[in-house]
Amino acid sequence: MTERTTGVAHPGTTPGTETAQAPSPAPASRRRGGRGRPPGGSARRDRRPGSGPPFLAKLRRDWQLLLMTLPAIGLLAVFHYTPTLGNIIAFQEYNPWDGVLGSPWVGLAQFERLFTDPRFWSAVGNTLLIAAVQLVFFFPIPIALAILLDSVMTPRLRLVLQSIVYMPHFFSWVLVVTLFQQILGGAGLFSQMLRQNGYAPLEIMSNPDAFLFVVTSQMVWKDAGWGTIIFLAALAAVNQNLYESAAVDGAGRWRRMWHITLPGLRPVIILLLILKLGDILNVGFEQFYLQRDAFGANVSEVLDTFIYHQTLVTGNFSAGAVAGLVKGVVGLVLILVANKLAHKMGENGIYRRS
Amino acid sequence: MPPKPPRSAFPLYPALPARLPRVDRRRFLGLMGASTAAALTAGTLSSCGSTGGGGGGGSASEATTLDDLIPTHIPFEGVAPDIPGQHGAPDGFTSYPDSFITAVPETPGRGGEYTAMAPLWSPLPPGLGNNSFFDYVNGRLGATIEFNFQDGNTVIDKMNAVVAGRDVADITMFPDWVINLIPQFNRAVGELFEDLTPHLAGDAAAAYPMLANLDSDAWRWNVFNGKLQGVPWPAEPFGNWVLYRRDLLEEYGIEPPTSPDELFAIGEELNDPDNNRWAFGDFNLSMRQIFGAPKQWRYEGGELIHMFETDEWRASVEYMRKVFDAGLVHPDIVAKGDNAKELLNSGQILFNQDGLGAWHEAYMGVLGDNPDFRLDLMPVFGAGGNDPVMHRGDPSAQSVFVRRGMEPEQVEEILGLINFCAAPFGTREYMDYRYGEEGVHHELNADGAPELTELGHAEVNDGYYFVSGRPQAVTESQYPDFVQWKCDWYNHAAQFAEEDPFAGIRIQRPERFSGAETPMTDKVEDIIRGREDLGALDQAIADWRRDGGDQGREFYMEVLQEHGRD
Numbered sequence: 001m002t003e004r005t006t007g008v009a010h011p012g013t014t015p016g017t018e019t020a021q022a023p024s025p026a027p028a029s030r031r032r033g034g035r036g037r038p039p040g041g042s043a044r045r046d047r048r049p050g051s052g053p054p055f056l057a058k059l060r061r062d063w064q065l066l067l068m069t070l071p072a073i074g075l076l077a078v079f080h081y082t083p084t085l086g087n088i089i090a091f092q093e094y095n096p097w098d099g100v101l102g103s104p105w106v107g108l109a110q111f112e113r114l115f116t117d118p119r120f121w122s123a124v125g126n127t128l129l130i131a132a133v134q135l136v137f138f139f140p141i142p143i144a145l146a147i148l149l150d151s152v153m154t155p156r157l158r159l160v161l162q163s164i165v166y167m168p169h170f171f172s173w174v175l176v177v178t179l180f181q182q183i184l185g186g187a188g189l190f191s192q193m194l195r196q197n198g199y200a201p202l203e204i205m206s207n208p209d210a211f212l213f214v215v216t217s218q219m220v221w222k223d224a225g226w227g228t229i230i231f232l233a234a235l236a237a238v239n240q241n242l243y244e245s246a247a248v249d250g251a252g253r254w255r256r257m258w259h260i261t262l263p264g265l266r267p268v269i270i271l272l273l274i275l276k277l278g279d280i281l282n283v284g285f286e287q288f289y290l291q292r293d294a295f296g297a298n299v300s301e302v303l304d305t306f307i308y309h310q311t312l313v314t315g316n317f318s319a320g321a322v323a324g325l326v327k328g329v330v331g332l333v334l335i336l337v338a339n340k341l342a343h344k345m346g347e348n349g350i351y352r353r354s
Numbered sequence: 355m356p357p358k359p360p361r362s363a364f365p366l367y368p369a370l371p372a373r374l375p376r377v378d379r380r381r382f383l384g385l386m387g388a389s390t391a392a393a394l395t396a397g398t399l400s401s402c403g404s405t406g407g408g409g410g411g412g413s414a415s416e417a418t419t420l421d422d423l424i425p426t427h428i429p430f431e432g433v434a435p436d437i438p439g440q441h442g443a444p445d446g447f448t449s450y451p452d453s454f455i456t457a458v459p460e461t462p463g464r465g466g467e468y469t470a471m472a473p474l475w476s477p478l479p480p481g482l483g484n485n486s487f488f489d490y491v492n493g494r495l496g497a498t499i500e501f502n503f504q505d506g507n508t509v510i511d512k513m514n515a516v517v518a519g520r521d522v523a524d525i526t527m528f529p530d531w532v533i534n535l536i537p538q539f540n541r542a543v544g545e546l547f548e549d550l551t552p553h554l555a556g557d558a559a560a561a562y563p564m565l566a567n568l569d570s571d572a573w574r575w576n577v578f579n580g581k582l583q584g585v586p587w588p589a590e591p592f593g594n595w596v597l598y599r600r601d602l603l604e605e606y607g608i609e610p611p612t613s614p615d616e617l618f619a620i621g622e623e624l625n626d627p628d629n630n631r632w633a634f635g636d637f638n639l640s641m642r643q644i645f646g647a648p649k650q651w652r653y654e655g656g657e658l659i660h661m662f663e664t665d666e667w668r669a670s671v672e673y674m675r676k677v678f679d680a681g682l683v684h685p686d687i688v689a690k691g692d693n694a695k696e697l698l699n700s701g702q703i704l705f706n707q708d709g710l711g712a713w714h715e716a717y718m719g720v721l722g723d724n725p726d727f728r729l730d731l732m733p734v735f736g737a738g739g740n741d742p743v744m745h746r747g748d749p750s751a752q753s754v755f756v757r758r759g760m761e762p763e764q765v766e767e768i769l770g771l772i773n774f775c776a777a778p779f780g781t782r783e784y785m786d787y788r789y790g791e792e793g794v795h796h797e798l799n800a801d802g803a804p805e806l807t808e809l810g811h812a813e814v815n816d817g818y819y820f821v822s823g824r825p826q827a828v829t830e831s832q833y834p835d836f837v838q839w840k841c842d843w844y845n846h847a848a849q850f851a852e853e854d855p856f857a858g859i860r861i862q863r864p865e866r867f868s869g870a871e872t873p874m875t876d877k878v879e880d881i882i883r884g885r886e887d888l889g890a891l892d893q894a895i896a897d898w899r900r901d902g903g904d905q906g907r908e909f910y911m912e913v914l915q916e917h918g919r920d
Contacts, residue, residue, distance in 0.1 A: 095537040095538050096514055096515075096518035096536075096538070097517065097518055097537060097538035097539075098538065099518065119873060178691075181691060185686060185691075186685020186689065187632070187685040188685075191685070192630065195628050201627070201685075203685075205685070206688045206689040206690075206883065291689075292690075294689035294690045294691075296883070296885045297873075297880075298876075298880065298885070309872055313872065314865060314872070315537050315865070316869070
């Protein structure tokens with residue numbers, strides 16, 4: 001009713017409402033046809049969402065499952081959705097004493113200030129550069145490592161190797177950075193060995209030019225093993241018969257990897273790549289915070305450390321919220337675009353509108 | 355076992371914990387200035403100049419003419435110090451007294467029950483009911499204080515929430531740097547905490563002789579918006595200086611330096627990377643003082659000149675660059691590692707700047723294994739024949755507030771408890787609230803110094819120690835030569851203390867002003883560490899002026915004018 005009356009008042013909106021409503025039957029029919037649900041009464045009732053009995057029927061059927069999701073939904077609501085509302089302080093001159101409701105509104109002034117701050121753009125540039133390097137040099141390594149681990153035939157040896165490569169993931173960044181400093185630093189193991197043998201010491205741990213190399217190495221060392229877990233699971237799902245048939249057909253190791261292993265991994269690789277893209281502005285905080293002063297803010301200030309220095313050090317929470325909001329929006333756009341691309345490539349991506 | 359040292363007595367320089375937002379105290383001062391300015395005029399004490407919540411205001415409270423608001427200073431005749439402090443330096447006690455003086459003859463409490471909130475930089479002790487130390491001191495107080503301790507390393511996060519949630523304890527302690535970091539604290543303080551002016555101003559404080567004994571500057575620092583709000587923790591005048599390995603220098607047969615050039619020469623002579631020994635850690639902040647730069651502003655010919663704009667500061671940066679270029683600084687410190695203490699204690703470096711409290715902390719950790727281990731503070735000297743300019747810390751390092759809305763009798767009872775906890779070194783009360791009951795929580799050793807028993811180690815904590823401040827004194831006589839050396843250094847150094855044009859004025863710095871400091875400090879680190887040329891300094895200073903420096907200058911100039919100091 002209301003739609004119609006507004007339609008009369010503003011004729012221009014009527015087509016819009018119509019097109020907005022139009023697609024709704026389509027997914028239902030696609031779902032019916034495509035997914036091969038058992039045809040029958042329930043499918044037909046699906047067409048009228050909101051009508052009583054089917055909903056109750058579904059509830060009766062699925063209530064255990066729904067119940068199981070409740071804790072997760074509760075967690076999301078308390079720790080994600082509710083705090084998300086706090087983002088409105090991006091449009092305020094927020095201070096905790098007056099609270100979200102009492103702080104003065106300043107519109108987009110905080111955004112303007114952020115976008116005109118050269119340090120913000122420098123942090124964005126550093127973040128993107130680091131993310132790009134990670135994407136190219138870090139992302140493939142767990143895949144290669146997983147294939148390598150998968151090819152180890154002795155189960156016991158494989159278990160040992162896996163445990164070893166997982167382990168660094170559980171070290172904190174403080175420990176990782178200290179380890180690197182102790183081994184590769186100017187007074188570290190290697191440097192002292194070099195010195196005692198009359199060579200110049202290594203100077204990479206405080207050299208801004210070596211920064212990308214150092215942080216990527218740290219990341220590979222710490223997390224490459226952990227990253228193999230999902231790929232190993234995917235590898236386990238590849239049908240072993242395919243390998244046997246291929247071997248019978250005379251395919252060598254490389255052929256089998258190229259034509260069986262990698263295609264088997266493809267959906268997982270694409271999925272993780274999309275997630276990684278959405279996360280591209282989140283290169284991590286601790287690792288960079290810990291080494292910011294060693295390499296200088298010019299190369300090592302990333303968005304997260306920038307936000308930290310904006311908010312906690314000067315107490316300007318609104319500026320931090322603005323930067324966080326921008327980060328979130330960019331991440332969302334990247335995920336949507338990458339997902340679209342994945343669909344174009346015939347993959348499922350992270351989700352598909354059913 | 356040495357007695358429990360007052361490690362946490364220096365929460366301002368909390369043992370330079372691993373990775374606070376940087377140890378440079380100036381940065382802590384940097385405070386969100388989204389605050390409305392509640393500046394206080396000198397004569398009328400009326401609040402003025404509220405900038406209505408807009409961005410970037412700061413605020414200032416005047417203190418020098420607030421003598422009507424603070425307690426009349428009545429010195430307490432306690433144990434006479436062995437080395438009296440000069441020029442404002444703390445007194446030194448080279449031994450524990452033979453008998454302890456009773457400072458508070460009557461039980462202060464009337465059976466009240468109160469909560470207290472304080473940060474703690476040590477493991478949590480057993481709570482009230484399971485802790486005989488609490489029972490003993492509460493018995494001495496005649497009232498029950500139940501503590502709610504915060505983790506000292508994250509106290510800022512907690513206190514921000516406590517203030518914003520208006521959920522304070524009956525007795526609440528804030529480190530001063532936390533006060534400076536809490537936005538709108540100036541507004542919060544009057545709403546949350548009792549105005550102590552009627553109870554303590556002028557001669558009223560005579561009822562609390564231990565509080566009347568506290569330094570007046572420290573009291574002034576606790577005036578907010580024309581009201582005396584907090585009980586101070588009088589602070590030692592200086593926070594950081596260069597510590598050096600006196601034992602190793604004596605081994606080398608080298609006298610401590612008396613000029614920057616001598617220091618450099620010593621560094622070059624001792625630097626020996628092949629044998630894992632470097633001369634220096636970082637001592638940027640001390641170098642500024644040696645070269646004579648102001649702590650923040652210098653008032654000269656009607657103009658305010660910021661430290662960044664002085665030739666003295668530039669000279670100190672050039673000097674530090676020279677030191678780093680010469681490879682005299684340990685690579686871990688070049689890479690901004692946080693292990694300078696360990697490097698100094700293990701002899702991998704010989705000079706390092708740290709909080710003064712690091713000295714006896716190092717003794718506590720190292721002397722047991724290495725009885726010949728000796729540190730000392732580098733003698734204070736100037737550059738080019740000039741005197742150094744020693745930067746004073748703020749007069750009060752932490753404040754204790756009483757919750758608003760209690761009956762006047764309750765406030766008086768609480769002040770009585772605070773008075774008890776303000777008893778200075780050498781009193782019975784001091785021994786009680788710091789070390790518990792003799793024979794139970796501590797024993798006196800042959801020198802008359804307390805040593806915690808096993809029970810004492812488990813239960814004794816700094817809770818009551820943090821309920822009030824007391825006159826600072828150097829008392830760690832259990833360490834060889836410590837009191838003598840530290841007092842000698844202090845009595846020499848204190849005469850060079852800077853005349854700060856803003857002394858005694860509590861200032862919340864405008865946000866843009868403190869915000870502009872981060873890129874500037876980053877740039878200076880880049881220059882000192884050789885990542886940028888010295889020439890980049892001019893551009894950095896120009897940027898700093900543009901991004902908030904000049905705005906800060908105006909703000910500070912107004913503060914001066916408001917207080918008639920221009």
